[in-house]
Structures are given as structure tokens and as C-alpha cells.
Amino acid sequence: MKKLIVSSIIASIMLPATTFANNKQLNQGEVAYHNTFPISQSEAYDIFITNTDYANTVIMSNTIAGVMYGYLIKQKYPKMKFNKDYLYGSLIGQLMQESDMSSQLAQNFNPNDPDQLIHNSTYANILLQAGQGGPYQINDYSKRLPSAEAKELLVL
Numbered sequence: 823m824k825k826l827i828v829s830s831i832i833a834s835i836m837l838p839a840t841t842f843a844n845n846k847q848l849n850q851g852e853v854a855y856h857n858t859f860p861i862s863q864s865e866a867y868d869i870f871i872t873n874t875d876y877a878n879t880v881i882m883s884n885t886i887a888g889v890m891y892g893y894l895i896k897q898k899y900p901k902m903k904f905n906k907d908y909l910y911g912s913l914i915g916q917l918m919q920e921s922d923m924s925s926q927l928a929q930n931f932n933p934n935d936p937d938q939l940i941h942n943s944t945y946a947n948i949l950l951q952a953g954q955g956g957p958y959q960i961n962d963y964s965k966r967l968p969s970a971e972a973k974e975l976l977v978l
Contacts, residue, residue, distance in 0.1 A: 848869070850873075851871055851872045851873035852869050852870070852871055852872070853869065853870045853872060854867045854868070855868055855869075855870060855918045870918065876930070880914070880917070881914060884913045884914035884917055885910060885911070885913075885914065887913050888909060888910035888911060888913040888914065889910050891909065891910075891912075891913060892904070892906055892909050892910055895909070
């Protein structure tokens with residue numbers, strides 16, 4: 823766990839400035855995502871700014887959730903071997919893959935409000951509709967999902 827936190831801190835704070843699409847240079851605390859490799863000068867990408875209270879909350883809550891995910895896998899399949907760093911970071915990676923961290927997440931996130939959603943209310947309502955996979959868009963296609971007219975959600 824210490825290795826993961828240290829590598830996350832280094833990745834978000836200590837990386838040197840890097841030049842990306844359209845010769846835009848990343849500043850300290852910026853993470854580019856939704857990109858492909860090798861990065862081309864004309865590619866569009868999104869930037870997540872890590873040095874804010876809401877970003878710290880998103881990063882830490884997803885890291886803790888990743889550790890809990892690993893714990894549950896270990897409990898269910900004790901002999902299974904997996905790369906802990908990769909697994910623990912997979913939830914924040916999936917959230918970044920499925921979300922625009924600058925417009926879909928609540929920028930005015932209050933870490934002291936336990937009832938506040940991480941996503942802004944408009945986007946949260948879309949994600950939590952019947953047939954959607956939640957903020958991580960994890961859909962279980964082995965089950966028939968209810969139609970949009972269903973009054974109850976299918977919990978996976």
C-alpha cells in the first residue's frame with residue numbers, strides 16, 4: 823500500500839512537464855488521460871488536475887476502494903495471485919476511463935458531506951438509471967438489465 827501511495831504522489835506531483843498534443847505542456851499536478859500511445863501532436867485528450875481537495879478525495883476514496891476490492895478477491899479466492907498495485911489502481915483508472923473528470927465530477931465536492939455524490943447531479947442521474955453501470959460503467963452483460971421504464975434497479 824505504501825508503494826502505491828508513494829507512486830501516486832510521485833505521478834501527480836513530481837513528474838516533469840511533458841509536451842502533449844498541440845504542443846500543450848502539462849503543468850505540475852496535471853494528469854493527461856483519454857489518450858493513446860504513442861501520443862500524437864494532433865490528439866485530443868483530457869486533463870485531471872490533482873492538487874485540489876476534490877481530486878484528493880477522488881484519488882484516496884478510489885485507492886481505498888481498490889484495496890477493499892483486492893481484499894474481497896483474496897477472501898473469495900485465497901490462492902489467486904495478482905499484482906496488487908495494478909488492481910488497487912484499477913478503480914480510479916476505470917473512473918477516469920468512463921468520466922470526464924473536469925465536467926462530470928462535482929468540482930465543488932465537499933469531503934465533509936457524506937451524502938454528496940462524486941459526480942455532478944445531472945451526470946449521476948444518468949449513471950444511476952436502469953440499465954446503466956453506475957459511475958464506473960461496470961455492466962454485467964450475463965444478466966438481463968431492466969428497461970428504462972423499470973421502477974427498480976437491478977443491483978449487481
